[in-house]
Amino acid sequence: MPSPVRLHRPFFILALLAVCTACGGGGGGGSGAAAPATSTPQPAVPATPNADITVLMMGNSHTTVQGLNMQLEQLLRNGSGGKTVALTVASGFMYLDERLADAGSMALLRSRSWSVVVLQAQKYSTSGQFFYSTAEAEELVRIARTAGSLPVMFPEWPREGVDETARIYDLHVSIAQKQPACVAPIGQAWELSLQRHPELRLHSEDGNHSAPAGAFLAAVMLYATISGTQPAQLLALPDLANGVDAASQAKLRQVAADTALAYPPRRYCPA
Template identity: 50%
Template sequence: MRLYHWRFIWLISVFLLACGGQQTNTTPAVSTPPLANNPPVQDPVLGANLQVPDNRKLDPQQILLFGNSHSGSHNLPGTLQLLLQQGTGKTVGTLRAGGAAYLDERLDDQVSRPLLESGSWTHLILQAQKYSTTGLYNYSTAGAKSWIALAKARGVTPVLFPEHPRAGNSEEGMRIFQLHQQIAADQAACVAPVGPVWDQVLQQWPDLPLHSDDGNHAAPAGALLTAYILYQVISGQPAEALPDLSALAVPITTQRILRQAASAGIRQYPPCPF
């Protein structure tokens, strides 16, 4: 019966990806004043601030990703799955869900909440919090907090995935990371230090091609760096201990640099409250 249940979930997930996976809204939130900021949450479940479940030792691990194109660039879910299997030896499944572009919109998209509630997920990765590209405006974080609360109520570890900075922008990565730290201060969650780690790599190895040609999305090396960060957040195992993988579309020498940078950044910015 359990096998039949997971096959059913897999079929539903594939259908949802087909419906919503072709996300074209890939730009950061526009720098215009928001209409509202953090309306009060009425649902008592959403209003609770439970402890973050520690699911690092569970086997199998089932990881659900909510986000836009930044959570799927260069097969980020598949790369993360490969790293987790190689580093932990566990059975791992990853699914990047279709649906709305931003976290607040997902609460009403008829896809995301039923999907979260339909499976035995161990982790929920949350990317696509709206933010001001100029830093002049504040956008509501109520949607992100609601997803964190819903995940914890189901025993799922919520992992906030702040986006990496755009090319040539030396302040954006830390600003977005700090925004997500503020969210986690109000509604406890893990926060992957993507922006600070990218900043460190770009400063120390400026010739590494982390960005794609558009200056917004990740190149293969950038997507792998993010995957290494998420790997360590989810598994609790150091990314620097992972083996060289010839299956990755990134040179071995670059893999080693990125692994070490991911572990160094996480030591500097511990992501989870456990």
């Protein structure tokens, strides 16, 4: 039987980073004194660039497939009015409950006051018959907000041919209602695009991950959520849109703009 958790790339398990805990043994003195206490070494935090706007993305393969993260970084740079932008993706493909338990991920989250923290990969039941805890996602939101970051929830788009947009979105809204966070209406943008522009394929062949146009639409919707501005007038991305031409990008930007009017992405943001 299929797992009730949404499936991701086949190599998901192989791609997870193993978290190793190093133990140091203390040597006793000649007098028989107790060995001094040792502390668990903290994981090394990768160097992250300084910029006016710093973004951390934590999630699984949906965060980076088709260069979604790079497109979001370029969109933010284009719309920043000359400010510098640096986007960092946390290592590994993990669900949010796994992120909270991963020492490396938490060290990275706490390593600086990020401008924005984007959280993707909340577990949910594909059948709607199971419940998965949201407490871990709520804690990640709380930690980000306490550090002065803007937390942004990244609800996944629906699987191809599956009516699950509202259920996924509502699950993320329930997190934001407990711990204030912005909620990007990505699934709603996909549905609107499929209605208006069926010629633009959003799903990859597996019916789960995004095709190039889908990744671009998700990136634009995240841009609108982070910036609080309408994306319709953004510049095209000739180098990062993976074959999505300027005309298609314009259609998708308008879809994102109209979706933001119907589902304000900053409705649940912290005050």
